Amino acid sequence: MSSSALLKSSLAKKYWMAFTGLFLCLFLVGHLAGNLQLFIPGEEGQLQFNAYAKFMTTNPLVQALSYIVYLSIIFHAVDGALLTVKNRKARPVNYQYSNPSANSPWTSRNMGILGTVILVFIVVHMSNFWYEMHFGQIPTDADGNKDLHTVVVAAFTDASIGLVYVIGYVLAMAAISFHLVHGFQSAFQSLGVRSKSLMKPIQIAGYLFAILIPLAFAVIPVYIHATH
Amino acid sequence: MNLTLKVWRQSGPDAEGRMETYQVKDISGDMSFLEMMDVLNAQLIEKGEEPVVFDHDCREGICGMCSMYINGRPHGPKQHTTTCQLHMRSFKDGDTIHIEPWRASAFPVIKDLMVDRSSFDRVIQAGGYISVNTSGNTLDANAIPVPKDDADAAFDAATCIGCGACVAACKNASAMLFVSAKVSQLSLLPQGKVEAAERVKNMVAQMDKEGFGNCTVTGACEAECPKGISLENIARMNREYLKAQLTPGK
Ligand code: SF4
Numbered sequence: 473m474s475s476s477a478l479l480k481s482s483l484a485k486k487y488w489m490a491f492t493g494l495f496l497c498l499f500l501v502g503h504l505a506g507n508l509q510l511f512i513p514g515e516e517g518q519l520q521f522n523a524y525a526k527f528m529t530t531n532p533l534v535q536a537l538s539y540i541v542y543l544s545i546i547f548h549a550v551d552g553a554l555l556t557v558k559n560r561k562a563r564p565v566n567y568q569y570s571n572p573s574a575n576s577p578w579t580s581r582n583m584g585i586l587g588t589v590i591l592v593f594i595v596v597h598m599s600n601f602w603y604e605m606h607f608g609q610i611p612t613d614a615d616g617n618k619d620l621h622t623v624v625v626a627a628f629t630d631a632s633i634g635l636v637y638v639i640g641y642v643l644a645m646a647a648i649s650f651h652l653v654h655g656f657q658s659a660f661q662s663l664g665v666r667s668k669s670l671m672k673p674i675q676i677a678g679y680l681f682a683i684l685i686p687l688a689f690a691v692i693p694v695y696i697h698a699t700h
Numbered sequence: 701m702n703l704t705l706k707v708w709r710q711s712g713p714d715a716e717g718r719m720e721t722y723q724v725k726d727i728s729g730d731m732s733f734l735e736m737m738d739v740l741n742a743q744l745i746e747k748g749e750e751p752v753v754f755d756h757d758c759r760e761g762i763c764g765m766c767s768m769y770i771n772g773r774p775h776g777p778k779q780h781t782t783t784c785q786l787h788m789r790s791f792k793d794g795d796t797i798h799i800e801p802w803r804a805s806a807f808p809v810i811k812d813l814m815v816d817r818s819s820f821d822r823v824i825q826a827g828g829y830i831s832v833n834t835s836g837n838t839l840d841a842n843a844i845p846v847p848k849d850d851a852d853a854a855f856d857a858a859t860c861i862g863c864g865a866c867v868a869a870c871k872n873a874s875a876m877l878f879v880s881a882k883v884s885q886l887s888l889l890p891q892g893k894v895e896a897a898e899r900v901k902n903m904v905a906q907m908d909k910e911g912f913g914n915c916t917v918t919g920a921c922e923a924e925c926p927k928g929i930s931l932e933n934i935a936r937m938n939r940e941y942l943k944a945q946l947t948p949g950k
């Protein structure tokens with residue numbers, strides 16, 4: 473086995489894209505499970521969400537997992553950028569007249585742009601909540617836990633910027649959705665998981681995942697904005 | 701029909717190129733696209749100008765030479781059709797047609813519409829063969845039983861004519877469809893299985909060395925391939941390469 477080929481060859485770079493991408497899909501499901509607790513009304517919801525946030529930031533196993541998530545995001549972004557640079561180099565002179573929509577879907581040709589939008593979102597999102605939770609000065613709730621619930625609600629209901637956050641969040645979820653419409657199915661193709669009988673199930677699962685998961689994420693800030 | 705042609709003209713590999721506009725008249729719908737190009741060239745020669753250089757050989761859709769990027773698509777608007785098999789009835793009187801060479805760093809332009817596709821040959825030389833003794837004692841291939849499904853899939857892959865439309869269509873100028881068709885054609889059959897791991901490793905290494913891009917699964921290659929080679933072959937190659945890399949070898 474040549475270990476350098478498992479990092480450097482064009483196919484291996486795609487294996488890593490697929491592998492980290494699918495892992496991040498799993499992460500999305502976990503993250504969503506936490507967010508859905510924001511639907512629980514009243515003080516009960518506040519206390520439960522904050523207790524959950526504390527567990528997620530202090531449990532050693534979850535912490536180890538979260539470092540793998542950070543690494544996956546960075547790896548996925550850097551590997552993607554390297555692939556994009558190499559792909560540009562493969563066609564130094566472009567066509568004068570081209571009609572790419574005749575042979576391929578828009579999402580498949582714009583994964584880099586969608587990915588960049590998502591990366592910008594992740595940076596803003598983490599500085600809003602993740603940074604506040606880890607390093608910010610935030611008040612505590614009745615149970616003595618950091619009151620992340622109030623920080624979240626305040627962000628999306630702020631009189632001046634709340635609506636902008638909600639709209640930005642929804643647009644970012646749309647970008648994730650388009651990214652997944654192509655990415656989910658493609659990951660299986662890149663890993664060589666494809667056969668006549670597997671094609672349909674992977675496609676259907678891909679579309680369901682790409683639509684339902686970002687939709688569920690997007691509904692939460694809209695709900696918070698509308699009800700507070 | 702009368703047509704306006706916008707054709708890429710480039711006098712040599714290092715020369716600056718540009719689009720030139722020409723008019724052709726009384727083109728019959730029964731002409732092939734290359735015959736229409738012959739009419740243009742006859743016209744240019746009569747005027748004492750340089751004819752447009754383009755590649756062609758069989759003119760019956762089997763050699764893969766007739767590389768032309770027509771109206772933003774390799775081999776023009778028709779599915780499963782090479783440029784030589786494209787007929788002018790696919791166009792209308794008064795149309796403007798853009799004609800360009802394949803664009804890829806691994807397919808440098810030689811002149812006008814002609815590109816150097818020897819990078820494909822070098823990928824084949826790296827492993828697109830089976831090592832058999834051909835000195836008179838070759839076994840009858842039919843004596844070896846092959847499952848029907850494998851034989852069919854291998855035959856489908858073997859219809860690749862090496863035209864390079866997949867590379868031309870791909871936004872990354874990736875050669876994955878071509879290379880995977882060749883890998884599949886050989887490794888699906890018992891005679892090719894023996895060298896399967898070495899083959900896929902060497903062909904992928906050569907493909908990377910030639911400067912082709914990576915597959916991002918846009919599906920443009922499959923949509924534009926004149927022989928309808930399926931993306932399934934790329935998945936098979938991804939699988940074979942992974943297997944070959946993870947299996948300890950010499
Ligand atoms: S895979 Fe199709 S498009 Fe690519 S070289 Fe072969 S025949 Fe041409």
Ligand code: FES
Pocket residue numbers: 755756757758759760761762763764765766782783784785
């Ligand atoms: S000239 Fe041979 S395939 Fe078109």
